Amino acid sequence: MPEVYAARRSRLRGRFNAAGSTAALVSRPANVRYLAGPVPDGAVLLVGRSDAHDLLVCPEPADDRAAGVRTDDSLRVQTLTAGAGDPAVAAADLAAGHDADCLAVEEHHLTVARHRALRSVLPASRLRLSDLGRAVEQLRVVKDEEEISCLRIGAEIADQALSELLESILVGRTERHLALELERRLVDHGADGPAFATSVATGPHSGRRSHRPTDRRVEEGDFLSVSLGASYRGYRCSIGRTFVIGTSPADWQIDLYDLVFAAQRAGREALVPGSAHRDVDHAARQVLDSAGYAEGLPARTGHGVGLEIDEDPQLAPAAMGKLDACVPVTVEPGVHLPGRGGVRIDDTLVVRPEADGGPELLTITTKELLAL
């Protein structure tokens, strides 16, 4: 396991060296985790000119976390004492001490105030600052099989939580209660916690992209949209399904469901290594466009998942880039009709070579329209 982190730091080193920097300061939490494993909040990572120069700088410890507790990795750790200030400043100071001349920082994460503090401690004569950009985010896009295994387990957990809920009585229960129930079951089945705020949307709320559960109660005849995910060893995935409550869906509900199902299937089938990200979005979007639903659609069909629930790549109309094998993404189109409700269907899949049978579906709960 520790070799994985050292190997990732080494790949990052190659990238910023090629871009002209001698060291990098990684501060975005998910990026630090990717390169160093689970670390205390606020820790920053200095990636130096070789593995021996890499250093994790942690803020002062909680009351009982002993300094230097990391026994599973060759990465050196420095834990600051109370009042010692920003770990980023300490790390930059050390980089300058190692004769780094150009330190790449994450300008999309560091605030202006923190960056200014770095510069005040380190005049340009001593250390220049450059932008690391999204170099770590790019490294994170293609997952190794260990990462995919964590996502697969997380998806199983979410599937289990959902299937248990579907066996229970739903009519009369509030969106909030159902959401809390799902989150409890995620933890029961081994999740660290939910991957994101669980959404349960009934009746006119159904099909909304980001719906915060309310006290509305499930009623006969409702569409019920559920969106949830598990975090497992830091890896997050998502599943979304829409059901009908009661025995006989209305015609408009069947028609809308079939349409969104077709759009989502088109998106899934477009997941081929080498396909453009925007073409995956287009595949799903045009099914909905053709049926007259061009207005009010979500801005994107899906996105990558991993240590963050929302990461590169974006499956969106203006997205650049192409899919690689071993990239996990969501495919989650939907249609919401204000005042009536709607349908959202979301899977997490891993892009695989066509010769291996196409994308690996992680979220296997049926997508057939169930009447509950």
Place this chain on the structure above:
Amino acid sequence: MPEVYAARRSRLRGRFNAAGSTAALVSRPANVRYLAGPVPDGAVLLVGRSDAHDLLVCPEPADDRAAGVRTDDSLRVQTLTAGAGDPAVAAADLAAGHDADCLAVEEHHLTVARHRALRSVLPASRLRLSDLGRAVEQLRVVKDEEEISCLRIGAEIADQALSELLESILVGRTERHLALELERRLVDHGADGPAFATSVATGPHSGRRSHRPTDRRVEEGDFLSVSLGASYRGYRCSIGRTFVIGTSPADWQIDLYDLVFAAQRAGREALVPGSAHRDVDHAARQVLDSAGYAEGLPARTGHGVGLEIDEDPQLAPAAMGKLDACVPVTVEPGVHLPGRGGVRIDDTLVVRPEADGGPELLTITTKELLAL
């Protein structure tokens, strides 16, 4: 209600005008909420030279949120279309259009990348950028009675959730389950949700300042530390209590509990308008120091609460400033003995004039050591 927000913006206007800026761009979510009410994620607020020049700039809407839905306020709203970019850049552009010559931004929030994007759209000849600093955080410290009422209700909700848990069987249940149970009860009793990740710590985990609930089960003889809070209309408070499981606490448990109780009481009694923040910390800390627990104590005794669970003021040894009336704070000292456990007692109180009877205690669950 809308008048409250306009009045707050007006107070902010006075501050940045005095500092030489003609407009301000507020981007930190809690600060935007304080000045404009609940807004969509990513919205930024431009505070201009008068109320008529104030503008909320929102990113593209979710699928069914109509643009311009705010009907309860005089604040103008602009909602961007898909692909229109960063609301902060749009807001800065508008500020320049209003002949602002110096725009104050929150340098402790905006990233280097976003700040650079603002500057590239707005050469210095057109609009200078300055630092707003923590002007909004400073305005937020003293609460009005409406805000205090929300905190009071949140505290009641937390007290209720805790008391219900104490009536249930605890032995044999895991920390995780108890934490989830508490969070469910918070929502049952009307909270928007938990104020922060609920902590339940048993046995050797008890008394730890930031403990993530594990699968350890409650056992006879354990200390059990619970830390939770409710979010109510955006306002967050916290309560922490420590109990003993079983009928007969050990002598070391009674002694440690009495000590932490005394420290916490000393902290509470130091909450007088005009007292230095560091003196409140000192009052609690010295009780623990005198008993030999100087090492490993938390860095601070407490902190302000409001729209964020952790805000100014800090009750810490190096803190500047003095208490005002109507400032809500936590007082939460504790001692944790690695491998044995410990005690943490946390209340949320509102500083009140001594003539009014001293600080108003919001979290009224008994602090007597209960054997459960």
